[in-house]
Amino acid sequence: MSGSRPTIYDVARLAGVSTATVSRALNGSGQIAPATSAAIDAAVSQLGYQPNTIARSLVTKSTQTIALLLPDIANPFYAALVSGIQERALASGSTMLLCTTEGVPEREEQYLSLLRAKQVDGVLVDGLVLPPERIADFVREGLPIVCLDRDIDSTSVPLVQVDNRVGAQLATQHLLSLGHTRIGHVAGAPGLRISDERIGGYRDALAAAAVERDPTLVAVGSFTEEGGYEAMRALLAASTLTAVFAANDLSALGVMHAIAESGRRVPDDVSVVGFDDLRLAAHTTPPLTTVHQPAFEIAQRATQLLLDLARGCDVPQRLHLLEPELVVRSSTAPPA
Amino acid sequence: MSGSRPTIYDVARLAGVSTATVSRALNGSGQIAPATSAAIDAAVSQLGYQPNTIARSLVTKSTQTIALLLPDIANPFYAALVSGIQERALASGSTMLLCTTEGVPEREEQYLSLLRAKQVDGVLVDGLVLPPERIADFVREGLPIVCLDRDIDSTSVPLVQVDNRVGAQLATQHLLSLGHTRIGHVAGAPGLRISDERIGGYRDALAAAAVERDPTLVAVGSFTEEGGYEAMRALLAASTLTAVFAANDLSALGVMHAIAESGRRVPDDVSVVGFDDLRLAAHTTPPLTTVHQPAFEIAQRATQLLLDLARGCDVPQRLHLLEPELVVRSSTAPPA
DNA sequence: GCGGTTGCTGAAAGCGGTTACGTCTATCCT
DNA sequence: AGGATAGACGTAACCGCTTTCAGCAACCGC
Numbered sequence: 001m002s003g004s005r006p007t008i009y010d011v012a013r014l015a016g017v018s019t020a021t022v023s024r025a026l027n028g029s030g031q032i033a034p035a036t037s038a039a040i041d042a043a044v045s046q047l048g049y050q051p052n053t054i055a056r057s058l059v060t061k062s063t064q065t066i067a068l069l070l071p072d073i074a075n076p077f078y079a080a081l082v083s084g085i086q087e088r089a090l091a092s093g094s095t096m097l098l099c100t101t102e103g104v105p106e107r108e109e110q111y112l113s114l115l116r117a118k119q120v121d122g123v124l125v126d127g128l129v130l131p132p133e134r135i136a137d138f139v140r141e142g143l144p145i146v147c148l149d150r151d152i153d154s155t156s157v158p159l160v161q162v163d164n165r166v167g168a169q170l171a172t173q174h175l176l177s178l179g180h181t182r183i184g185h186v187a188g189a190p191g192l193r194i195s196d197e198r199i200g201g202y203r204d205a206l207a208a209a210a211v212e213r214d215p216t217l218v219a220v221g222s223f224t225e226e227g228g229y230e231a232m233r234a235l236l237a238a239s240t241l242t243a244v245f246a247a248n249d250l251s252a253l254g255v256m257h258a259i260a261e262s263g264r265r266v267p268d269d270v271s272v273v274g275f276d277d278l279r280l281a282a283h284t285t286p287p288l289t290t291v292h293q294p295a296f297e298i299a300q301r302a303t304q305l306l307l308d309l310a311r312g313c314d315v316p317q318r319l320h321l322l323e324p325e326l327v328v329r330s331s332t333a334p335p336a
Numbered sequence: 337m338s339g340s341r342p343t344i345y346d347v348a349r350l351a352g353v354s355t356a357t358v359s360r361a362l363n364g365s366g367q368i369a370p371a372t373s374a375a376i377d378a379a380v381s382q383l384g385y386q387p388n389t390i391a392r393s394l395v396t397k398s399t400q401t402i403a404l405l406l407p408d409i410a411n412p413f414y415a416a417l418v419s420g421i422q423e424r425a426l427a428s429g430s431t432m433l434l435c436t437t438e439g440v441p442e443r444e445e446q447y448l449s450l451l452r453a454k455q456v457d458g459v460l461v462d463g464l465v466l467p468p469e470r471i472a473d474f475v476r477e478g479l480p481i482v483c484l485d486r487d488i489d490s491t492s493v494p495l496v497q498v499d500n501r502v503g504a505q506l507a508t509q510h511l512l513s514l515g516h517t518r519i520g521h522v523a524g525a526p527g528l529r530i531s532d533e534r535i536g537g538y539r540d541a542l543a544a545a546a547v548e549r550d551p552t553l554v555a556v557g558s559f560t561e562e563g564g565y566e567a568m569r570a571l572l573a574a575s576t577l578t579a580v581f582a583a584n585d586l587s588a589l590g591v592m593h594a595i596a597e598s599g600r601r602v603p604d605d606v607s608v609v610g611f612d613d614l615r616l617a618a619h620t621t622p623p624l625t626t627v628h629q630p631a632f633e634i635a636q637r638a639t640q641l642l643l644d645l646a647r648g649c650d651v652p653q654r655l656h657l658l659e660p661e662l663v664v665r666s667s668t669a670p671p672a
Numbered sequence: 673g674c675g676g677t678t679g680c681t682g683a684a685a686g687c688g689g690t691t692a693c694g695t696c697t698a699t700c701c702t
Numbered sequence: 703a704g705g706a707t708a709g710a711c712g713t714a715a716c717c718g719c720t721t722t723c724a725g726c727a728a729c730c731g732c
Contacts, residue, residue: 141341
């Protein structure tokens with residue numbers, strides 16, 4: 001009862017073998033006699049021994065830890081990524097550090113640097129605002145990084161995301177097929193590729209249906225409830241429309257809020273479709289038609305990629321696109 | 337350009353001193369001559385040296401890492417805790433491991449055990465379902481644990497939470513003061529102290545207003561949209577009411593969904609008040625009246641407590657109650 | 673009977689830091 | 703002048719594990 005936890009030496013002494021043998025037995029490396037193995041197991045359970053992973057990490061250079069670096073976990077889409085990551089990580093005995101940056105670039109850099117010092121095996125990033133060169137610097141120093149959802153402009157960082165353009169096309173086509181022609185778009189935050197891709201898909205679909213393009217139908221938002229709300233108010237004031245495609249579900253919430261506030265009803269007066277298919281999309285009033293993003297699979301794929309990268313395998317393919325899917329609920333209907 | 341990262345030996349050699357001096361200089365322990373210090377700083381920045389925290393942890397026995405263990409980060413309330421934790425943790429140079437259990441007790445134990453092996457400095461737990469004895473075992477072995485939001489039945493684990501009873505009273509009093517007397521309650525998951533406290537506060541308020549108690553006005557939910565939806569459907573079928581207090585905002589969403597589905601309107605036909613004040617509560621249709629829970633402060637306090645505990649200070653007070661606050665929006669109105 | 677495997681194990685050198693202890697000046701006091 | 707003290711630094715042990723290398727049986731084929 002020394003108070004402090006037993007070490008591999010205690011186990012070795014009790015089992016009457018050397019620490020090398022204990023280590024081998026516990027890791028399944030090398031060959032060990034059945035009798036020895038049993039003695040070690042007995043000693044382990046008698047002492048309640050558990051290897052100190054810190055010590056192990058020091059020599060193996062692997063911490064069995066990855067990090068997730070993103071602006072804000074309160075964003076439900078980011079939160080949805082976690083279970084996919086967790087599942088893959090846990091399967092390989094790894095744990096996940098969560099680092100939220102609040103969108104502050106200095107904080108991103110501070111974290112990246114801290115993570116490097118902590119010898120994490122790799123980091124998953126999403127929604128970063130740091131210049132890609134700075135991120136590439138870390139990659140160059142040997143820190144594996146993979147990007148999910150939102151791209152950064154760097155060829156050295158693999159990316160796993162949904163096909164945003166196709167998703168936006170799906171959403172817009174759905175509205176078109178209901179008979180809408182005055183279809184607005186509340187875009188995402190300006191300057192992001194993801195926003196551009198969704199705008200692009202929206203325009204593609206309109207063009208394919210030979211619907212004239214009207215710039216007063218597009219408002220810039222910010223991927224937030226607030227942004228959607230403001231943008232929709234602007235849209236309602238500046239144009240007439242019977243349907244809106246919001247860049248994501250969060251802004252769709254704000255959009256519906258603005259619509260209700262203006263005395264209009266969803267979907268009677270204006271149809272709304274979102275993007276992401278957050279858990280809560282099924283429980284808005286009315287339940288939201290939206291483009292499903294396979295967050296779980298995205299996260300899984302990205303994590304697997306990262307773990308592979310950390311293990312030294314190099315990944316052949318930089319870009320991994322997953323397919324979106326339209327989920328029709330009650331926020332869309334034919335125009336009045 | 338050896339490829340691998342510089343160690344303290346490299347710095348020592350370049351600065352012409354011993355590793356002990358470098359260590360002291362870098363940690364500010366012991367006294368070192370200004371000239372030496374300058375030489376070391378120069379060597380550090382020339383080499384781009386960054387201490388290996390793993391090696392440091394091995395000897396200091398502190399990993400500067402805490403863990404957050406909870407069922408599911410996709411629950412926005414849990415997510416809201418993260419920034420408070422992060423803020424305090426980062427201030428002390430610590431990072432946070434996120435461990436989600438999906439409510440599976442084996443997984444909780446697996447994680448706790450893994451975290452112990454990883455030598456984390458402490459763990460923050462919320463919403464665990466593991467028997468309190470099992471958790472106390474870890475505490476006894478020297479793993480600092482503090483509980484936030486939801487209690488576990490163990491005197492060895494400090495708890496930081498909002499005053500749930502008072503919060504529920506606030507919500508119910510608000511409805512009473514609007515003139516409601518048929519006030520329903522969609523409770524939280526059964527068997528949890530947090531659910532009982534909120535039911536208790538609801539009953540207290542009714543009793544204080546001398547409103548007769550009607551068991552058909554209380555339905556059991558589960559703190560989820562789905563649970564709120566089902567419970568509200570049952571309530572609407574079994575009883576007549578003009579207002580509902582939902583055990584949390586998520587179930588309030590489900591409640592509003594069920595109300596809308598039944599052809600009634602919020603708040604015209606039935607008023608709804610929630611609990612938590614999630615970010616999205618301001619953007620539901622209609623915006624939700626709810627009890628604000630100071631998640632950021634709860635998280636901060638709990639983290640500070642944990643860090644203190646890890647530093648060996650013992651905390652005098654086990655229970656830390658914070659004050660709730662009513663936020664009135666548009667989901668409540670006087671009865672028709 | 674002998675060199676060559678095969679199976680199992682131990683001694684010891686790290687991994688990259690921290691820190692107790694000792695040493696050596698320079699300064700200070702009486 | 704002599705001893706005490708403080709300042710600045712080096713030596714080396716150690717944190718708890720992994721892993722190379724070598725050793726020693728017992729076995730094989732010939």
